[in-house]
């Protein structure tokens with residue numbers, strides 16, 4: 111079994127495997143998104159974040175019913191368990207569903223039908239992170255937050271995702287303040303394709319407690335110093351960064367530099383069905399392509415729990431499991 115770890119950056123819609131997409135299309139009487147699974151997989155050659163998002167939003171049209179969302183989450187849990195995941199803080203994109211006429215109740219009820227029993231069925235604790243689409247108006251995000259109020263027992267945090275460049279965090283200052291007032295934690299994608307200044311905005315204007323991706327922080331030495339001093343976690347997604355061409359190849363990935371700078375780095379899968387691997391595959395790739403050794407990978411596994419929203423007691427228990435893990439990683 112792979113080393114125990116938390117997954118803090120996975121979009122549940124990004125775990126939709128082509129086979130499940132075809133099965134759901136059939137079940138819902140929809141025209142399949144492509145002639146066959148292989149031709150769909152061939153469409154997974156992305157040139158940047160937007161080229162991925164175009165397919166990501168198109169394919170999720172097969173998700174229509176509560177059962178579809180339950181099956182999606184169950185399929186993720188099956189794969190995550192096999193990858194050593196013991197705790198998952200899972201992003202979902204409500205506006206990508208409500209915008210096409212699927213109610214927030216359908217989405218959350220469907221997901222939580224799988225997630226509420228995941229400790230028992232998969233030995234994985236879970237929580238949801240509600241992401242706002244940053245390329246949609248802030249007023250729509252605020253409305254989404256209000257619609258989510260009946261479901262807050264399942265949601266620990268809000269996040270910010272979708273097309274980054276041209277959509278700076280400052281646009282969502284009021285929405286994130288409202289989320290804070292509801293008792294929600296806050297995270298934000300920043301510095302994936304966008305500049306280091308977006309990371310500063312996420313920290314200073316949104317109160318982000320974790321930065322999703324954040325790899326472009328290296329362009330601002332003062333920011334690196336700040337992130338190290340505050341031990342603000344970065345949820346880094348190596349395979350994603352290569353597939354979306356945020357970095358040219360794995361051998362040039364900045365993760366080792368981020369660790370050397372003393373940052374609280376974690377490793378995650380982002381949209382694993384699209385990017386060629388689940389979370390442990392990302393750990394393995396860091397060994398194969400960047401030469402990370404057993405102690406570095408173990409530190410990344412410890413960091414994943416440290417950076418989570420678990421209680422201090424639960425973090426300590428799971429970190430002890432990392433330390434007791436009998437294999438190198």
Ligand code: ADE
Nearest residue numbers: 121271272273299380381
């Ligand atoms: N939504 C799903 N995956 C994303 C990513 N890598 N960046 C921004 N938004 C996303």
Ligand code: ZN
Nearest residue numbers: 271299322380
């Ligand atoms: Zn992401």
